[in-house]
Amino acid sequence: MGYAHLLERRFIQVRRNPGRALRVMHGLVWGLILKSVFRVTNPNVKIGRQFRAYGRLRIRGPGRVIIGDRACVTKGFLRTPCILTHTPDSEVVLGDGCNLSGTRISSISSVVVGRDAVLASTTIADSLMIPAPDQEIDRQWQQRYVRKVRIGRHFWAGANSFVAGGAEVGDECVLGAGAVLLGGKEYPPCSLLMGNPARRIGEAR
Amino acid sequence: MGRLLDNLRTAYYKIKFQYVLRNGSFGPGTVIRCRLEVKGPGRFRIGAGCRLEPGLFGDEHVTIYTHHPRALVAIGDNVTLRATRFGSSLRITVEDDAVLEAASIYDSDFHHLKAEMRNEANYEGDRQVLIARGCYIGLESQCAKGASLGEGAILLPAAIIGTKAVPAGAMVGGNPAMLMAGPRI
Numbered sequence: 001m002g003y004a005h006l007l008e009r010r011f012i013q014v015r016r017n018p019g020r021a022l023r024v025m026h027g028l029v030w031g032l033i034l035k036s037v038f039r040v041t042n043p044n045v046k047i048g049r050q051f052r053a054y055g056r057l058r059i060r061g062p063g064r065v066i067i068g069d070r071a072c073v074t075k076g077f078l079r080t081p082c083i084l085t086h087t088p089d090s091e092v093v094l095g096d097g098c099n100l101s102g103t104r105i106s107s108i109s110s111v112v113v114g115r116d117a118v119l120a121s122t123t124i125a126d127s128l129m130i131p132a133p134d135q136e137i138d139r140q141w142q143q144r145y146v147r148k149v150r151i152g153r154h155f156w157a158g159a160n161s162f163v164a165g166g167a168e169v170g171d172e173c174v175l176g177a178g179a180v181l182l183g184g185k186e187y188p189p190c191s192l193l194m195g196n197p198a199r200r201i202g203e204a205r
Numbered sequence: 206m207g208r209l210l211d212n213l214r215t216a217y218y219k220i221k222f223q224y225v226l227r228n229g230s231f232g233p234g235t236v237i238r239c240r241l242e243v244k245g246p247g248r249f250r251i252g253a254g255c256r257l258e259p260g261l262f263g264d265e266h267v268t269i270y271t272h273h274p275r276a277l278v279a280i281g282d283n284v285t286l287r288a289t290r291f292g293s294s295l296r297i298t299v300e301d302d303a304v305l306e307a308a309s310i311y312d313s314d315f316h317h318l319k320a321e322m323r324n325e326a327n328y329e330g331d332r333q334v335l336i337a338r339g340c341y342i343g344l345e346s347q348c349a350k351g352a353s354l355g356e357g358a359i360l361l362p363a364a365i366i367g368t369k370a371v372p373a374g375a376m377v378g379g380n381p382a383m384l385m386a387g388p389r390i
Binding site for chain 2: 104123
């Protein structure tokens with residue numbers, strides 16, 4: 001019953017705006033292709049349902065990558081969205097409905113982004129220093145330079161911003177364009193963060 | 206297979222810049238794993254055992270642009286460059302064992318501060334950049350003219366540093382760059 005109702009609503013939407021429906025279909029088809037490619041090449045990648053992709057998505061490394069349902073991946077500012085994991089223990093978790101456009105994520109320990117995040121061409125790295133491909137990551141090095149990244153739901157990161165290791169961001173925060181979020185601080189929910197290093201300059205409404 | 210490609214690429218760039226164009230030199234044991242783009246009238250010198258790698262996210266390469274015949278980009282031994290961008294019109298020195306991420310390093314403003322003089326060719330405000338032994342330059346950071354980093358200093362990601370001297374072993378970040386942690390954290 002409810003499902004039929006939903007279908008009817010979709011049908012009305014398609015009749016109103018067929019171009020948009022075509023775009024969505026295009027994204028869904030590309031997403032399906034990408035998903036099946038990752039299923040073959042990298043078994044540690046798990047992508048949820050209704051995954052939309054416009055262009056390439058680069059996922060490299062031995063760690064786990066989990067992308068939730070209804071995610072959308074596009075290219076932004078001539079950058080290919082890219083998710084890197086450096087060790088088998090590292091993980092990247094993106095919640096449901098997240099929107100990546102040219103986002104680059106590099107993870108040694110863990111990067112967790114809540115649901116419905118909008119990430120413009122942001123760089124998220126959970127380490128202050130990036131290890132060389134043949135460098136051995138020992139515990140001491142990891143303790144010194146690697147901090148986990150935790151971001152709440154409804155996060156919005158502006159263009160060319162940077163999120164470094166140790167950032168703990170609450171729900172519904174907004175990071176301004178070009179801002180640099182350095183670690184070691186906790187930011188309360190609903191805060192507007194700007195500057196380099198980023199400070200809370202107001203409330204995000 | 207990958208190593209063979211790297212060796213071929215290294216040999217190609219060695220022949221191109223060291224013997225044909227004669228504007229640069231590579232030490233023994235240097236491996237080039239990415240595109241190397243060199244432009245301009247200046248020279249560059251890369252020491253032994255260096256590694257030139259593509260950017261962390263795989264779509265950038267090392268660029269060395271010089272804007273004056275006297276310009277020199279001198280890179281020491283065992284330095285790792287990951288898609289670092291150099292713009293030089295005086296002198297940029299990178300000492301041994303440094304690691305440079307995809308940062309921009311330039312030693313000039315390239316134009317005069319006064320608007321009516323901006324198109325003049327000779328701009329005399331360059332100050333050389335020194336990156337000492339064992340430094341680490343973070344992702345997307347910028348070293349503008351006159352920056353001098355002490356031994357083992359760490360420039361945090363996306364930091365921007367101008368005419369400043371950083372003490373040895375310090376950690377600096379932000380814009381303008383400030384001391385985040387003292388020497389030897």
